[in-house]
Amino acid sequence: MFYDYTLTTGKGEALKLSDDKGKVILVVNTATGCGFTPQYAPIEQLYRDYHDQGLEILDIPCNQFGGQAPGTDDEIHEFCTMHFNTTFPQMKKADVNGENELPLYTWLKSQKGFAGFEEHPYKALLEKMFAEQDPDWASKPDIKWNFTKFVIDREGNVVARFEPTADMAAVENCIKALL
DSSP: OOGGOOOEEESSSSEEEGTTSEEEEEEEEEOSSSTOOOHHHHHHHHHHHGGGGTTEEEEEEEEEETTTSSOHHHHHHHHHHHHHHSSSSHHHHHHHHTBBOHHHHHHHHHOOOOOOSSTTTHHHHHHHHHHHHOTTTGSSSOSSSTTTTEEEEEOOEEEEEEOTTSHHHHHHHHHHHHH
């Protein structure tokens, strides 16, 4: 269950997800040097617009995709606050796939697997890149790239997974429906 997990903040403090019971949660793996990095702006806007109504955002920087989240946790935090004025909680940089993946991500992926990329300028590029690496890539639940988002309802259920190619308006509509 979602509330069974604990994350580590960028400051090294334990964050029990059970402390967020009753909130709608957006979990997102981020990167500071990615073509999707500008998504920090609409994510911050979601936080500002809906935090008081019960939205929490858990930003988990990840360097597994093209090495696009280099730097320390402090450097990543500084980049995000300087360039996107982020105020939502940022966790310690972590893996979301593989033997060292956060246990939370093992669970998230078991709840909502990969269902394909939405129409986007990067869709064909991503699909070609993954197909060259693994012909069976689309059937695996792994996180494919930076800025994959999971929406958790107030009871701790994963209700949606949005790939980085998803329109942020669809993410917002999902969150609004749960608040």
